[in-house]
Amino acid sequence: EVQLVESGGGLVQPGGSLRLSCAASGFTFSSYWMHWVRQAPGKGLVWVSRINSDGSSTSYADSVKGRFTISRDNAKNTLYLQMNSLRAEDTAVYYCALADTAMGCFDYWGQGTLVTVSS
Amino acid sequence: SYVLTQPPSVSVAPGKTARITCGGNNIGSKSVHWYQQKPGQAPVLVIYYDSDRPSGIPERFSGSNSGNTATLTISRVEAGDEADYYCQVWDSSSDPFYVFGTGTKVTVL
Numbered sequence: 001e002v003q004l005v006e007s008g009g010g011l012v013q014p015g016g017s018l019r020l021s022c023a024a025s026g027f028t029f030s031s032y033w034m035h036w037v038r039q040a041p042g043k044g045l046v047w048v049s050r051i052n053s054d055g056s057s058t059s060y061a062d063s064v065k066g067r068f069t070i071s072r073d074n075a076k077n078t079l080y081l082q083m084n085s086l087r088a089e090d091t092a093v094y095y096c097a098l099a100d101t102a103m104g105c106f107d108y109w110g111q112g113t114l115v116t117v118s119s
Numbered sequence: 120s121y122v123l124t125q126p127p128s129v130s131v132a133p134g135k136t137a138r139i140t141c142g143g144n145n146i147g148s149k150s151v152h153w154y155q156q157k158p159g160q161a162p163v164l165v166i167y168y169d170s171d172r173p174s175g176i177p178e179r180f181s182g183s184n185s186g187n188t189a190t191l192t193i194s195r196v197e198a199g200d201e202a203d204y205y206c207q208v209w210d211s212s213s214d215p216f217y218v219f220g221t222g223t224k225v226t227v228l
Contacts, residue, residue, distance in 0.1 A: 046219065047216070
């Protein structure tokens with residue numbers, strides 16, 4: 001059974017940093033592209049970032065470019081999102097999701113972790 | 120960036136058919152995926168590549184895509200189908216690459 005478990009969310013002040021983790025199991029982690037998608041309270045889904053299967057290629061939404069860094073450790077079956085210079089508008093539930101190709105759909109999603117940016 | 124427009128809400132009686140549209144410029148040339156999200160839960164893929172169903176998704180869910188509109192159809196609607204539904208495409212010429220629709224709340228009367 002595919003499982004994606006996010007952690008690392010919480011309350012942080014504007015300008016602060018957080019690192020999210022996504023622990024994967026039930027599939028061959030190193031074969032899949034991984035993504036972060038976020039959802040502000042009461043709002044829709046917004047794609048944040050992606051990383052290819054071996055970690056050599058990454059992409060970001062303009063809204064987070066230069067502030068967020070996606071990475072992965074295939075030996076630990078874990079995906080990360082380092083978030084710096086956080087803003088109030090980054091407040092959201094952050095989901096990790098897997099896709100089998102660069103243009104594929106998001107086959108499975110984690111349960112999400114809430115990030116709140118507030119003073 | 121590429122924009123996908125969905126109706127904010129659709130209401131349907133149990134046993135009837137719900138149709139959720141997703142409008143985008145020449146969306147028929149792209150592959151469309153659909154997700155169901157119930158309150159407090161993560162999204163679940165219900166249709167991929169326009170009309171394919173993942174294992175475990177009832178046959179009542181179907182999809183189509185042509186011209187400027189993609190459609191998710193839910194036949195014989197049940198109370199458990201009440202949820203938010205999002206369409207999504209990948210567009211290499213867009214930024215961001217992965218675009219979600221605005222979302223549609225399906226209410227079962």
